[in-house]
Amino acid sequence: DAKTTQPTSMDCAEGRAANLPCNHSTISGNEYVYWYRQIHSQGPQYIIHGLKNNETNEMASLIITEDRKSSTLILPHATLRDTAVYYCIVRVDNYGQNFVFGPGTRLSVLP
Amino acid sequence: DAGVIQSPRHEVTEMGQEVTLRCKPISGHNSLFWYRQTMMRGLELLIYFNNNVPIDDSGMPEDRFSAKMPNASFSTLKIQPSEPRDSAVYFCASSSPVLGAGELFFGEGSRLTVL
Numbered sequence: 001d002a003k004t005t006q007p008t009s010m011d012c013a014e015g016r017a018a019n020l021p022c023n024h025s026t027i028s029g030n031e032y033v034y035w036y037r038q039i040h041s042q043g044p045q046y047i048i049h050g051l052k053n054n055e056t057n058e059m060a061s062l063i064i065t066e067d068r069k070s071s072t073l074i075l076p077h078a079t080l081r082d083t084a085v086y087y088c089i090v091r092v093d094n095y096g097q098n099f100v101f102g103p104g105t106r107l108s109v110l111p
Numbered sequence: 112d113a114g115v116i117q118s119p120r121h122e123v124t125e126m127g128q129e130v131t132l133r134c135k136p137i138s139g140h141n142s143l144f145w146y147r148q149t150m151m152r153g154l155e156l157l158i159y160f161n162n163n164v165p166i167d168d169s170g171m172p173e174d175r176f177s178a179k180m181p182n183a184s185f186s187t188l189k190i191q192p193s194e195p196r197d198s199a200v201y202f203c204a205s206s207s208p209v210l211g212a213g214e215l216f217f218g219e220g221s222r223l224t225v226l
Contacts, residue, residue, distance in 0.1 A: 034214065038154075042219060042220075043115075043202050043204070043217030043219055043220055044202075044204075044215070044217050045217070046214040046215065046216070087154075098144060098156050098159050098167065099144075099156070100156065101146075101154040101155075102153070103153055104153075
């Protein structure tokens, strides 16, 4: 079972920041938060992950609350190509542990 | 670097026929995953391997499904006999906890249609 809850869908204007929330209130101390996205008909793509510190890479930023019960993925300047389903996953970073995907958030970036 | 390579990209077959899907993981990755995606059920894990050994096959629907990984660079998912309800996109993914953060790298998928 997925251990996260996300809104079903969100809209964002092109050029604006897209903030995608994720609740993971039962997260354990050794579980990481991973974000993936799936653009229509393609395989899911890794975006970012973190444990408790905020993380940033060339694609996005990840903000994790101090109690680690929720997080937000931020796409700083959304483009039409960011339209996709975004998945938030919690997972122990152990060798070979699988990823359980929930339904995710369908983000539509509007012109 | 070549990513995860899956074949065929599209397969249309008739009920009762055998279907074999193939996957070549990224070189150096030692974990391999098979997922299935449908509109109704989303993305489901079928089975995963570590170092060519099946670790968890609890997601395999029934005995009609089987998966093998004879070596580190090749895996197959076989459905025999196929049924219309097996129609889905099948994704293969690989990862390496040593080379990266253990994130999954997915192939482009094999779209299966069983008539």
